[in-house]
Amino acid sequence: MIKSLIYSISLHSIMILLTVLSLPFMLREPIDLPPIVSVELIQISDKTNIPYAPKARKIIEDTKKKEEERIVSEQAPPAAKAKEKPDRIPLPDEKKEEKKILKKKQNPEEVKPQIRQSSEFEKKEIVDANQIAALIDKAKEVEAIKEKENNKITQSTKKNSFASGLTLSEEDALRAQIFGCWSVPLGLPYDQNLLVRIKLQLKQDGTIMNSEILDHERMNRPGQKFYKVLAESALRAVRLCQPLKVPPTGYDKWKDLQLNFNPTEMLKG
Amino acid sequence: MKKILLIFLFYFFFTKSSYALIEVDITRGNLDPLPIAVSPLHVDIKSEQFKEFKVKELGEKISKIIEINFKNTGLFNPLKKDAFVQKPDIAHLKPRFEDWRLIKAQALVTGKLLIKDEKLKVEFRLWDLTAAQEMTALAFTTTPSNWRRVAHIISDKIYERLTGEEGYFDTRIIYVAESGPKNQRIKKLAIMDQDGFNTKYLTLGNELVLTPRFNPTNQMVTYMSYFRNMPRVYLLDIETGNQEVVGNFPGMTFAPRFSPNGKKIIMSFAKDGNSDIFTMNLETRLVERITEHSSIDTSPSFSPDGKFIAFNSDRSGLQQIYVMRSDGSNVKRITFGKGIYGTPVWSPRGDLIAFTKMHKGRFYIGVMRTDGTGERLLTENYYQEAPSWSPNGRVLVFYRETKAGEKGEGFSAKLWSIDITGYNERRLSTKTDASDPSWSSLLSK
Numbered sequence: 001m002i003k004s005l006i007y008s009i010s011l012h013s014i015m016i017l018l019t020v021l022s023l024p025f026m027l028r029e030p031i032d033l034p035p036i037v038s039v040e041l042i043q044i045s046d047k048t049n050i051p052y053a054p055k056a057r058k059i060i061e062d063t064k065k066k067e068e069e070r071i072v073s074e075q076a077p078p079a080a081k082a083k084e085k086p087d088r089i090p091l092p093d094e095k096k097e098e099k100k101i102l103k104k105k106q107n108p109e110e111v112k113p114q115i116r117q118s119s120e121f122e123k124k125e126i127v128d129a130n131q132i133a134a135l136i137d138k139a140k141e142v143e144a145i146k147e148k149e150n151n152k153i154t155q156s157t158k159k160n161s162f163a164s165g166l167t168l169s170e171e172d173a174l175r176a177q178i179f180g181c182w183s184v185p186l187g188l189p190y191d192q193n194l195l196v197r198i199k200l201q202l203k204q205d206g207t208i209m210n211s212e213i214l215d216h217e218r219m220n221r222p223g224q225k226f227y228k229v230l231a232e233s234a235l236r237a238v239r240l241c242q243p244l245k246v247p248p249t250g251y252d253k254w255k256d257l258q259l260n261f262n263p264t265e266m267l268k269g
Numbered sequence: 270m271k272k273i274l275l276i277f278l279f280y281f282f283f284t285k286s287s288y289a290l291i292e293v294d295i296t297r298g299n300l301d302p303l304p305i306a307v308s309p310l311h312v313d314i315k316s317e318q319f320k321e322f323k324v325k326e327l328g329e330k331i332s333k334i335i336e337i338n339f340k341n342t343g344l345f346n347p348l349k350k351d352a353f354v355q356k357p358d359i360a361h362l363k364p365r366f367e368d369w370r371l372i373k374a375q376a377l378v379t380g381k382l383l384i385k386d387e388k389l390k391v392e393f394r395l396w397d398l399t400a401a402q403e404m405t406a407l408a409f410t411t412t413p414s415n416w417r418r419v420a421h422i423i424s425d426k427i428y429e430r431l432t433g434e435e436g437y438f439d440t441r442i443i444y445v446a447e448s449g450p451k452n453q454r455i456k457k458l459a460i461m462d463q464d465g466f467n468t469k470y471l472t473l474g475n476e477l478v479l480t481p482r483f484n485p486t487n488q489m490v491t492y493m494s495y496f497r498n499m500p501r502v503y504l505l506d507i508e509t510g511n512q513e514v515v516g517n518f519p520g521m522t523f524a525p526r527f528s529p530n531g532k533k534i535i536m537s538f539a540k541d542g543n544s545d546i547f548t549m550n551l552e553t554r555l556v557e558r559i560t561e562h563s564s565i566d567t568s569p570s571f572s573p574d575g576k577f578i579a580f581n582s583d584r585s586g587l588q589q590i591y592v593m594r595s596d597g598s599n600v601k602r603i604t605f606g607k608g609i610y611g612t613p614v615w616s617p618r619g620d621l622i623a624f625t626k627m628h629k630g631r632f633y634i635g636v637m638r639t640d641g642t643g644e645r646l647l648t649e650n651y652y653q654e655a656p657s658w659s660p661n662g663r664v665l666v667f668y669r670e671t672k673a674g675e676k677g678e679g680f681s682a683k684l685w686s687i688d689i690t691g692y693n694e695r696r697l698s699t700k701t702d703a704s705d706p707s708w709s710s711l712l713s714k
Contacts, residue, residue, distance in 0.1 A: 165289075165291045166291055166293075171293055174293055175293055175294075175295060178293075178295050179295065179297050179298060179299065180299060181298075181299075182295065182297075182298030182299065183298060183299060183300075183301065183303045183375070184297075184298035184299070184300065185431065185432045185433045186300070186344060186432055186434075186663075187432040187433040187434025187435075187661070187663070188433050188434075199290075225433070226433040226434075229430070229431070229432065229433035230433065232397065232400070232404075233298075234295075235399075235400060236375060236397065236399045236400065237295075237298065239399040239400065240375070240399055253291065254291055256290055256291075257290075257291050257292075257293065258290050258291065258292045258293070259292075259293050259295055260292055260293070260294045260295065261295045262294065262295070262296055263296070263297070263298060264296075265296055265297075266296065266297050266298065
């Protein structure tokens with residue numbers, strides 16, 4: 001009698017437990033999350049090697065802490081940061097070439113450790129600076145070839161011009177300036193190739209001497225009417241923005257500048 | 270000597286290769302309205318007088334219509350005319366670009382008009398002020414009473430040139446004009462220009478009318494009418510005023526819509542508490558059954574290529590949106606969210622479906638991709654429904670009712686528009702209360 005009672009109680013309790021766990025109304029409703037606000041965090045410290053002044057460093061660290069506390073910045077996609085970094089791992093073949101590059105001193109950003117004075121804070125990075133720069137150079141070359149082969153823009157074509165003339169902060173300043181000037185035409189078909197490449201010749205004060213749309217002939221192709229609208233809007237942006245925010249030095253490096261306008265991501269989002 | 274030459278060559282090679290071309294990717298821009306100056310059209314002094322209006326004021330009036338059209342898009346910011354420094358006649362010949370740039374304009378519209386031999390000739394030019402060059406120039410000749418349409422056509426041309434997509438200004442909206450207290454509403458079919466002008470009534474209001482829809486050529490309208498208390502789908506020729514019943518169905522037909530080629534009407538037919546979707550070919554008068562299910566299938570809408578049909582059905586219990594092939598095969602449910610979904614309408618671009626959603630007593634107008642993903646609710650209110658697409662697929666028009674008091678006071682129904690980004694919600698001006706809007710395609714196409 002007692003045995004069967006125990007069986008009954010235990011089996012019943014299992015049934016109750018299973019019901020409680022599996023019934024849908026027992027489940028908690030998912031929280032309605034507010035729409036994600038995208039905040040682009042750009043860290044220039046890793047790239048530009050600017051040693052922080054103690055005071056500035058403190059302020060930056062404080063703001064970082066504050067930002068980490070905010071939910072919004074946690075949700076912000078880290079993609080923007082990742083894109084800026086050259087995360088390409090060299091293949092064995094490329095490593096050989098990389099050494100050659102170092103010997104020939106083709107890399108303009110080469111750092112001479114014995115001359116340069118630096119703090120403890122910087123030293124770790126100096127060791128790798130040449131290699132990184134060389135890798136970026138190499139990555140750029142390969143990408144350029146790829147782009148010629150199939151003239152399709154993808155995420156991976158994001159370039160880093162740090163090795164070739166502008167530091168990331170200089171490039172960001174220029175980019176931010178043009179973002180503000182460019183009124184993107186909203187009727188563009190975002191499933192088409194929307195890359196407009198504009199080559200500029202600049203004067204020393206950042207004004208434009210000459211501008212040229214690189215895929216000019218595409219404007220008059222049938223079914224590419226939108227491309228003309230897009231190219232014109234990009235040209236308008238550049239003209240509106242002048243003088244462009246270029247670095248005060250190194251004119252030889254940036255007197256010829258290519259801007260690649262592509263609103264695909266923006267229109268899709 | 271050879272060594273020096275080698276060093277020189279090496280140096281030359283080195284300097285050349287080290288300064289590779291800097292490339293900067295620009296992947297974002299601003300979405301601020303484009304500042305545009307619309308100069309009043311210059312009236313040619315040779316113009317004759319015209320009995321219907323003052324010719325002198327016509328240039329100003331046309332430019333005003335263009336300005337209002339642009340402002341309503343939310344994509345342009347027409348600048349105030351007080352700031353204009355150049356006279357219309359000179360600006361039309363050769364604008365002083367630096368003067369216009371001073372007031373921060375990026376584009377300029379100038380024009381000229383002439384009335385001669387009872388014909389109105391209007392020409393306009395669009396100037397890119399930053400590049401200091403003409404972007405487009407066109408001339409139109411028409412009867413003078415058509416001057417509002419000319420203004421709309423010019424607006425369309427400029428819009429297309431600056432945004433890369435077709436405009437939607439030279440269009441009409443058909444709707445149900447409502448008047449009277451809530452329990453005794455008089456409903457008439459009405460048609461107006463998209464800016465609310467030139468309203469005409471197509472029926473007298475003796476019987477209840479609902480859901481008017483244009484055919485692709487904008488000459489015919491299909492709608493549902495309670496003529497002699499028999500709710501049926503009718504066909505109306507706007508030009509001649511001829512009306513006829515669509516099909517000989519032994520019961521109620523409703524929710525009609527034309528196929529993209531205008532040759533068929535798709536609608537619901539209800540009998541014994543069950544409703545299914547049927548098409549009728551207007552040439553052969555052949556009726557074809559599309560769905561056969563014990564549930565209520567209604568609100569069918571063709572995709573622009575005519576290959577698919579979106580409709581709503583309560584076959585899963587609650588009313589949801591489904592997509593099937595145009596022959597009725599391959600039915601797929603596409604909405605799985607909370608709430609009730611209805612009135613699916615396929616975008617003229619083919620990429621989105623607009624819908625009405627009801628959830629927790631609130632009504633939403635939204636859009637989603639044709640597979641049901643990417644649902645975006647654009648606007649929420651006490652009661653609103655029946656979205657209809659502008660011909661370029663950028664704007665939706667729908668109607669919104671306010672909550673009535675106990676005796677039906679404070680009740681109103683108005684037309685509203687919103688663009689697919691969810692911004693720029695605007696009320697359309699109508700002479701009376703209005704519901705069930707349907708946007709025509711471009712008249713001048």
